[in-house]
Amino acid sequence: MYVAVKGGERAIENAHRLLAHKRRGDQGITEISLDQISEQLGLAVDRVMSEGSLYDRELAALAIKQARGDLIEAIFLVRAFRATLPRFGTSEPVDTGAMRVQRRVSATFKDIPGGQILGPTFDYTHRLLDPSLAEGFVPEAPATTEASTAPTPRVTDILGRDGLIESSPEAEEGASVGDLTREPLNFPADRDLRLQNLARGDEGFLLAMGYSTQRGYGRNHPFVGEIRFGEVEVEFAAEDVGFAVPLGAIELTECQMVNQFKGSATEAPCFTRGYGLAFGQSERKTMSMALVDRALRARELGEEALAPAQDEEFVMSHSDNVQATGFVEHLKLPHYVDFQSELGLLRKLRKEFAEANTPDAMKEAAE
Amino acid sequence: MAVLAHAEAGEIAARLRDLALPAHQDLRAPESGLVMLRSRVGGDGAPFNLGEATVSRAAVRLASGEVGFGYTLGRDGEKARLIALCDALVQSRDFGAALERDVIAPLREQLMVRRKRAAEETAATKVDFYTMVRGEG
Structure with a gap:
């Protein structure tokens, strides 16, 4: 169990300052913009919107930037943001x-x-790294052909x-739609x-x-x-x-x-x-x-x-x-009190073990 | 009016600048919130909640009494206000026709051009697969 700890405020503040510095990286290199993330890392944005359960490209791009590209951290940020907004209602089902x-x-x-x-797909690509993308790549204009109206x-x-x-299963008459956010x-x-x-x-x-x-x-x-x-x-x-x-x-x-x-x-x-x-x-x-x-x-x-x-x-x-x-990562937060009691128990068990295994005790047991 | 939700705030504002706008006031100041997006099992079955989207809304009243509502995906409150203003104007006898002609029609035209272009790019990737007969080896 995690028990609240006191102290460390200065170190925590400095750690976050250092994080902000590391996030920015080498300041001689151009800062990445939200538009760049949204336009050029679009599939990462899509994933953060899906799993963050919030459709907003700009917010997802901001979350990716803030999370230094850690998508689960970004998803966490989006979920936390969503909790701050009122809900106006529910859309009609999309078609x-x-x-x-x-x-x-x-x-x-x-x-x-x-x-x-x-459409735009990775399918049928050869999955070979393309060095020409490293810098200054200008793609060909997409091919076009007359679109069908079928x-x-x-x-x-x-x-x-x-x-x-x-x-597909029909909705039951008058059945409400479940919402696990509620x-x-x-x-x-x-x-x-x-x-x-x-x-x-x-x-x-x-x-x-x-x-x-x-x-x-x-x-x-x-x-x-x-x-x-x-x-x-x-x-x-x-x-x-x-x-x-x-x-x-x-x-x-x-x-x-x-x-x-x-x-x-x-x-x-x-x-x-x-x-x-x-x-x-x-x-x-x-x-x-x-x-x-x-x-x-x-x-x-x-x-x-x-x-x-x-x-x-x-x-x-x-x-x-x-x-x-949340549950896995909370393990790294201070668990000193819990651990102290485990440590106490272990010491007691080891002491009992040692006592049971002294040469005298062994001899007694053998007799 | 659907065309306005697809336009950028700046594009709507630029078009509205050509109109001599009547006096109007905010009935509901722009605000942002969430709408739960619903879909259907299998695309056509019972509804389920897919996830939320940010939405902005506003309401505007013209001095002549018409009330307009503006709703749009995203957090651009100004865009919601502009849509509300357009919604009020379109109901007004004096401005309805001008709004359609100078604001909505050109934005619709622009949207159609964009969609046509995207559809043509998509169409170029239409594929015909041929089935090979499976050999014995």
Whole structure:
């Protein structure tokens, strides 16, 4: 247990001064701007927004700068900031089917209405370090071609029409939507809470959990039905206005994972689904999220739930990197009182051990 | 009006400068807060809470009585105030047409140009995959 300590104020103040100095680095080198972080380290900003659970590019860039590029520290800063603002309300659900897609691929169907669009992707790069990026790199202007006005429906909607894939769960009449920023987590948790938890969960943790399902710990035979990235419009039913007002657009990545079938005596077999959604361009995150979402549906789908990724209490209790880092990192704060009592106990045990093992005592015991 | 949320505060202000603005006052001073962004399971199912966004809002009243509301993503309170002002102006018989002509239409045009450009860049990355027949080896 951590017990409050006194003293050290001067040293703490000086340590923070030194931190500020180190953060700035060599002052002969140009200071990095928030615009530079937002524009050139955009995927780091996306991750901090997703896991900080706050869509605001400028704030996420500031957090990354303040945290010296430590993204979990940056996420922590964003979460702390969010707690200082009042909440005006809740948006209308966004329509990812109406997304202005900048990228959209399906690993299950070659020919999808609206086409497969690679967009800005690391896929198919050779992962060779590029020395030309080191300095003064000017990229070629992007290629352009006439854009189609054909709609780009979600692939799962197309499959769904034939009943080949389960449909999304409908909201129950009058059911409220869970919000784990308002109510403490209880188990079993419904899918709305699970998805909220996964959406703000640590990418590395979800990646490992998703990977574990692929390696056999809760296998569910996934295919990427679709990944799409782009802009969606946000609307907010403002009380003072009396109708839904447009707030602007946000960038989202959505992953529809299609998994092996379920069926029963009364229901024809169909593909099952896992869902991933995150702020910005966050493909690894949404793919992992979709794998874990599907794994967490084990009980609902009548599967044996033996693997860690299928255990919602395990997954949801350990997915949040702010909680996790708080508990792990608090170990380095002074624990002197606790440790003193442990030390006292250990000394006593060692004394008893030594007494039991003196030559006289040994001899007595032997007799 | 949706076009205003997509514009920068500076762009709206620059367009409004061309109008002889009527007297107006803040009904609600600009303030920033959060809106919980909601999505749907599978894209089309039951709603869930995805995460929050910063939002700014303001309300403005013209001397002639029209009340306008401004809401926008982000923490730019001035932008919310400008949107509120535009919302009030668009309801006014004297300024509605001018606002549409001098402010909203050009900003919409600018937004469409930007979106068209982005769509053309995206379209150039459209791909056709050919399926290879799996060999025995």
